[in-house]
Amino acid sequence: MNLKIAIQKKGRLSEKSLQLLEECGINISNGSRVLKAKAKNFPIEILFLRDDDIPQYVEQGVVDLGILGENEVLEKDKDVSIVSKLGFAQCRLSLAIPKEEDYKGLSYFEGKKIATSYPKILSNFFEKENINVQIEEIGGSVEIAPSIGLAQGIFDIVSTGSTLITNGLKEVETILTSEAVLIGTKNLSSEKQEILDRLLFRINAVQSSSENKYILLNAPNDNLQEIINILPGIKSPTILPLAKEGWSSIHSVIKEDTFWEIIEQLKNKGAEGILVLEIEKMIL
Known part of the structure; x- marks a missing residue:
């Protein structure tokens, strides 16, 4: 099967x-x-x-x-x-309007026509906001709709925003991240x-x-507990004595999104020889 x-x-x-x-x-x-x-x-x-x-x-x-x-x-x-x-494949779905328009909030869209390939998401959003809009469903090339008079705004996927700029638009509200x-x-x-x-x-x-890094470092025993507090690991760090008296080797795992902040804290506590490795697989 x-x-x-x-x-x-x-x-x-x-x-x-x-x-x-x-x-x-x-x-x-x-x-x-x-x-x-x-x-x-x-x-x-x-x-x-x-x-x-x-x-x-x-x-x-x-x-x-x-x-x-x-x-x-x-x-x-x-x-x-x-x-x-x-x-x-992260992206966001946003509302955009002509760049010369003055935007002061969602009330801008009251009674206006919006072009989109996502009519259900857009309709549900404005219903919750109690704002009446006209939705023009089109299959592609949404950004061109305001310039040809089809709509006053658009609702579409935005990544860098360069396509909006090219078509004389500006992003004003992010409705959904995906x-x-x-x-x-x-x-x-x-x-x-x-x-x-x-x-x-x-x-x-x-x-x-992909969300974690494996880290090895040498630490002075005088600051060992403080460094352990910075590096809790999955449960707790692995600590091994070094041949050099008064020093230990610490092995642990840190989150990718806190990586540089933690490295700075470790350096401030006297850590040396910091080695950071990619993790191929991680079984919790």
């Missing part, structure tokens, strides 16, 4: 999804134009589909799982579960749930390794 997983058939999200599975030790061979592939060493089958079709296929049980952007999941509003957030998620059907059999649990175990190990 294989667990069926749908991923986007092309693009950056597809590449990152396959990379994640590879980092989980799952060997998938997919040549060009192949829309279905089986893993050689794990009981899963991959289907390569349009991302906006994936929620429907998961809801109907055609596939068991899907990897796609959270924004697409919310827009399609199908009866599926978000099993796990995957930490890549990332890749693993979604699942709500009626998995016990056999497939067991396979999913094994897959999630591997995904969690990969995610934990």
Whole structure:
């Protein structure tokens, strides 16, 4: 029995999804134009589909799982579960208006027409804000809508904001932040749930390794307790005596997002020979 997983058939999200599975030790061979592939060493089958079709296929049980952007999941509003957030393909969905317009808050959009490829997300947002807007649904090239008189503003995915600037627009409100998620059907059999649990175990190990660094350092024993307090590790640091009297070697794990702050604190407490290593896998 294989667990069926749908991923986007092309693009950056597809590449990152396959990379994640590879980092989980799952060997998938997919040549060009192949829309279905089986893993050689794990009981899963991959289907390569349009991302906006994936929620429907998961809801109907055609596939068991899907990897796609959270924004697409919310827009399609199908009866599926978000099993796990995957930490890549981050983006934001924002409102933008012509750069010469004076913006003082959401009330600006009262009675105005907004062009978007995400009408459901946008409609739900403005309903909660009790603001009446007209939504113009278009499939692409949303940024051009104000300049051709189709709408007074847009709601779309923003990354660097350069496309908005090129089209004479400015970002005024971020409505949603999104990332890749693993979604699942709500009626998995016990056999497939067991396979999913094994897959999630591997995904969690990969995610934990990317969020942490392994650190080794030499520390004076006089400041050992203070340095230990800075470096709690997963449970507590490993401490080994050095040949040099009065010094110890400390091994620990630190979070990527606090890395430089912690390094500075360690240096201030007399730590020397600090070595920082990538972690390939981390089993908690």
